[in-house]
Amino acid sequence: MSNTSGINGDKSSCNISLRDISKFYGDILGVNRIGLDIEPGITGLVGPNGAGKSTLMNLIAGLIPPTRGSLEVLGVTPSDPEVFFRQLGYCTQYDSFPAGINGHDFIYSTLRVHGYDKSPALELTQQAIEQVSLSKAAKQTVSSYSKGMRQRIKLVQAISHQPEVLILDEPLNGLDPMARAQVIALFREFADAGKIVLISSQILHEVDLVSDRVVLINSGYLVAEGDLNKIQSETGEPMKIFIRSTDATTIAAKVFDLENVVEAQLHYDGGGLFIRTTDADSFFLSINRKVIEEGWAIESMGPADETAEAVYQHLIVEQQVAT
Amino acid sequence: MSTGELSMSPVTAPQLKSGMKLWLNQLVAIFRIEFGKSLFSRRMFACYVLALLPVLILAAASFESYTVGEPVFNSIERAREVFGQIFTVFILGGVVFLGSAAIFTTLFRGEILDRSIHYYVLTPVRREVLVCAKYLAGLSSGVILFGLSTLFSFLLLYLSFGFDAIVTDITNGIALQQTGQYLGIIFLACMGYGSLFMAAGLLFRNPLIPLVVIAGWETIHFILPPALKVFSVIFYLKGLLPIPLDEGPLAVIVAPPPVWVSILGMFGLCAVTVTISVLLMKNLEVKYTDE
Numbered sequence: 001m002s003n004t005s006g007i008n009g010d011k012s013s014c015n016i017s018l019r020d021i022s023k024f025y026g027d028i029l030g031v032n033r034i035g036l037d038i039e040p041g042i043t044g045l046v047g048p049n050g051a052g053k054s055t056l057m058n059l060i061a062g063l064i065p066p067t068r069g070s071l072e073v074l075g076v077t078p079s080d081p082e083v084f085f086r087q088l089g090y091c092t093q094y095d096s097f098p099a100g101i102n103g104h105d106f107i108y109s110t111l112r113v114h115g116y117d118k119s120p121a122l123e124l125t126q127q128a129i130e131q132v133s134l135s136k137a138a139k140q141t142v143s144s145y146s147k148g149m150r151q152r153i154k155l156v157q158a159i160s161h162q163p164e165v166l167i168l169d170e171p172l173n174g175l176d177p178m179a180r181a182q183v184i185a186l187f188r189e190f191a192d193a194g195k196i197v198l199i200s201s202q203i204l205h206e207v208d209l210v211s212d213r214v215v216l217i218n219s220g221y222l223v224a225e226g227d228l229n230k231i232q233s234e235t236g237e238p239m240k241i242f243i244r245s246t247d248a249t250t251i252a253a254k255v256f257d258l259e260n261v262v263e264a265q266l267h268y269d270g271g272g273l274f275i276r277t278t279d280a281d282s283f284f285l286s287i288n289r290k291v292i293e294e295g296w297a298i299e300s301m302g303p304a305d306e307t308a309e310a311v312y313q314h315l316i317v318e319q320q321v322a323t
Numbered sequence: 324m325s326t327g328e329l330s331m332s333p334v335t336a337p338q339l340k341s342g343m344k345l346w347l348n349q350l351v352a353i354f355r356i357e358f359g360k361s362l363f364s365r366r367m368f369a370c371y372v373l374a375l376l377p378v379l380i381l382a383a384a385s386f387e388s389y390t391v392g393e394p395v396f397n398s399i400e401r402a403r404e405v406f407g408q409i410f411t412v413f414i415l416g417g418v419v420f421l422g423s424a425a426i427f428t429t430l431f432r433g434e435i436l437d438r439s440i441h442y443y444v445l446t447p448v449r450r451e452v453l454v455c456a457k458y459l460a461g462l463s464s465g466v467i468l469f470g471l472s473t474l475f476s477f478l479l480l481y482l483s484f485g486f487d488a489i490v491t492d493i494t495n496g497i498a499l500q501q502t503g504q505y506l507g508i509i510f511l512a513c514m515g516y517g518s519l520f521m522a523a524g525l526l527f528r529n530p531l532i533p534l535v536v537i538a539g540w541e542t543i544h545f546i547l548p549p550a551l552k553v554f555s556v557i558f559y560l561k562g563l564l565p566i567p568l569d570e571g572p573l574a575v576i577v578a579p580p581p582v583w584v585s586i587l588g589m590f591g592l593c594a595v596t597v598t599i600s601v602l603l604m605k606n607l608e609v610k611y612t613d614e
Contacts, residue, residue: 025610063441063609082345085447096438100364112352113446115345157442 013075015039016060016165016196021069023055029220030055033069036215036225038198042191044211045200052220053200054093057169060198061090073165086114089163091155093170097142103153104129104138107160114161128156147174155183165196172206184210238262238276241283242304247296248273254294258286274304349448350456357460361426362467366433370422374472377414381406381479388483399484399492403501406480407566410473410505415560419469419512420538426465427520428530430457431604441609450604458521458597465513473505504565511563511589515556518596525603545574552577556592559585 016038023030031052047053058064059071062078062085071077076084097106107128111121129138132152137145142153151174159166166187172180187197187210201207207214214231216223224231244267245251252264252273260283263276277283280303291298361367388394396402434440443453481489481498492498516537523533544555552558552575561568562579563586570576580588 063444081449082447085445090445092441094438098439099437109356113349113448115348
């Protein structure tokens with residue numbers, strides 16, 4: 001694990017800590033009374049447009065002060081900018097750059113302001129430019145770049161000073177599928193090094209793919225947070241499980257003998273079935289016993305809807321429809 | 324581009340300096356960036372045109388002297404008087420005033436409008452340091468540009484009187500003294516107007532409004548009562564002019580302030596307005612207008 005013990009060394013200083021934080025723009029609510037600890041690893045920030053995702057990220061990044069409450073990133077507050085901003089990299093959603101700047105100078109000038117001397121700053125800039133395959137375009141103005149190139153240069157600018165916390169607002173926008181996969185793997189690499197990565201994205205299956213845990217917000221309020229399995233079970237919604245088996249028909253006939261099963265549906269190919277249960281843990285225990293007793297051949301078994309999308313659907317979309 | 328390639332580690336992060344040494348390093352780094360931007364960006368085109376205008380006017384006068392075969396002005400003393408008028412009314416009241424507005428209002432407002440101010444705000448730099456570095460960069464650009472414009476204009480004044488006139492005035496000290504005074508006034512004018520316009524750029528979404536108000540105030544200052552004259556920049560600068568300006572029959576005549584009052588007045592104005600800019604910057608929330 002890299003240097004994530006925080007400035008003060010205690011455990012709380014390894015996290016992003018938000019304490020009852022609120023932000024109002026005049027009478028308009030940005031976010032309200034959010035208390036949250038974001039640990040090392042990848043956290044996906046999910047919510048509909050206008051939910052307050054960008055406000056929350058801007059608060060964490062120190063771009064806007066909270067109206068109420070307090071926040072610390074690795075034990076440091078934005079009132080100590082020399083330390084706070086050294087450990088933080090933020091790739092904003094704004095597709096804008098200083099007027100007339102080229103790709104090379106964009107990275108180089110950032111590093112110089114961060115305190116790198118000329119030689120290491122040049123070395124890091126060169127390295128960064130090569131790493132996002134922009135060597136040929138390095139001396140062109142960023143405004144002439146394609147959307148994907150601009151996204152790549154923005155991303156590499158956010159990580160060029162080697163931060164411990166990486167905040168990414170819609171980082172996958174404009175990237176082609178190959179670049180997306182590579183960038184997602186980069187986030188994983190960061191997280192595996194013990195760093196905090198906070199990603200907001202509208203593309204839920206990508207959040208799903210990359211996140212260790214998710215934070216769901218809606219209308220400025222924290223709806224749920226934690227790992228998807230935990231959130232799923234806390235929602236009280238029956239969980240959908242898929243069993244791949246050659247004995248699917250037999251299992252479907254007997255599965256209602258088990259406790260907490262509320263629905264069973266054969267897969268269209270007959271080689272599997274979907275089951276809905278109100279208590280996944282006890283279901284898995286009892287189905288295992290039944291498999292041994294009955295001698296059913298099971299190829300695989302696992303949650304079919306433990307996804308950010310399913311949780312989002314239940315906690316946000318259905319609530320919005322209901323209200 | 325592979326993920327392995329994307330990770331960056333070989334270059335060691337800089338040692339965290341602290342206090343004055345850190346601030347000075349950051350000030351120099353930002354100054355270099357901003358100085359280049361404020362002197363060589365496309366936004367500066369209008370300032371180049373403004374700075375060229377007095378040079379072109381005096382070049383035209385010299386050219387006419389050359390074609391006619393005698394100086395446009397009767398004597399070198401008269402020429403210096405005319406230059407004094409041109410400097411006060413045109414260079415100081417027009418070129419430096421408008422040029423400072425163009426340079427200093429865009430120092431922050433330009434970056435807020437093109438949504439790039441967050442790149443600075445996200446660096447480990449105190450906003451006090453950022454404001455000072457940008458201000459010094461703007462001041463240097465203004466002084467270089469308008470100082471050179473004044474210098475060339477003054478030299479062109481002598482062109483029609485021949486090389487001997489220049490040598491005589493340089494050796495007896497008049498030319499050097501007056502050049503020094505004009506350049507000093509340019510420096511103080513850029514400092515005073517610049518600090519006002521920088522604060523205006525942070526305070527107002529449309530800096531045209533404060534620009535018009537300040538321009539109006541500076542223009543009518545000569546008819547203002549003495550108690551109000553002290554609140555205009557031009558009042559202090561006029562006290563430093565080598566050749567006193569005739570302000571016309573409507574002017575409310577007051578004794579010009581002593582030189583030390585003029586100089587301290589400009590430094591005082593600069594200190595107050597830069598401090599206001601720092602406070603505005605410290606309270607700046609980076610949320611662009613249409614959010």
